[in-house]
Amino acid sequence: MAKKSTHTSGTPATVALTAAGVRFTQHTYPHDPSAPSYGLEAAEALGVPPAQVFKTLLVDLEGGPDRTAVGIVPVTQQLDLKAMATACAAKRATMCDPVAAQRITGYVVGGISPVGQKRALPTLLDESAAAQAVVYVSGGRRGFDIGLAPAELLRVIVGRYAAIAR
Structure with missing residues (x-):
C-alpha cells in the first residue's frame, strides 16, 4: 500500500x-x-481501482490553434488520437516525442503531472473522470501520485472534459 502523507513534497x-x-x-x-x-x-500500490488512476499524455496537433496539447485518460485505456484532434479543433493528433514531452513539461516521462507544467497547454480530461469522487494523477515524479477531485483538477489546470479515451 502506498504511503499517504500530508506535507507537500515540493514538486511543481x-x-x-x-x-x-x-x-x-x-x-x-x-x-x-x-x-x-x-x-x-x-493503482495497485495505491490500492484503488485502475479506473481512478489517470495518465497524462502529450500530443502534437496538426492544423490546430496550439501545436501541443495534454490528454488525461484512465490508465486502463488509451488516448483516442482522432477524438483528441477533434476536441482540439485540429486536423490530426500524434503522440509527442518523449524527449520533447519532458522538455515541454519539465517532468520525466512516467512522472508527467498535468499540474505545474512549465507552460499552460490546452488540457482535456476524459469525461469518465466526472464519475469519480477522487482521481489520481502523477505528482511530478515516478512513484508519486496525488489524489484530488476531478473538478478541482480541471480548475487548477484550466482544462475541460472531453470523450478522449478508448
Whole structure:
C-alpha cells in the first residue's frame, strides 16, 4: 500500500496545488522501472481501482490553434488520437516525442503531472473522470501520485472534459 502523507513534497505540481488552495492527498510508493505499466503499478500500490488512476499524455496537433496539447485518460485505456484532434479543433493528433514531452513539461516521462507544467497547454480530461469522487494523477515524479477531485483538477489546470479515451 502506498504511503499517504500530508506535507507537500515540493514538486511543481504540489506547489501549484497548494498555491491554488486545492485539497489533495499525496501518495508515494516504490516504483519498479521494469513495470510493464506505470499506471497499473500505481493503482495497485495505491490500492484503488485502475479506473481512478489517470495518465497524462502529450500530443502534437496538426492544423490546430496550439501545436501541443495534454490528454488525461484512465490508465486502463488509451488516448483516442482522432477524438483528441477533434476536441482540439485540429486536423490530426500524434503522440509527442518523449524527449520533447519532458522538455515541454519539465517532468520525466512516467512522472508527467498535468499540474505545474512549465507552460499552460490546452488540457482535456476524459469525461469518465466526472464519475469519480477522487482521481489520481502523477505528482511530478515516478512513484508519486496525488489524489484530488476531478473538478478541482480541471480548475487548477484550466482544462475541460472531453470523450478522449478508448
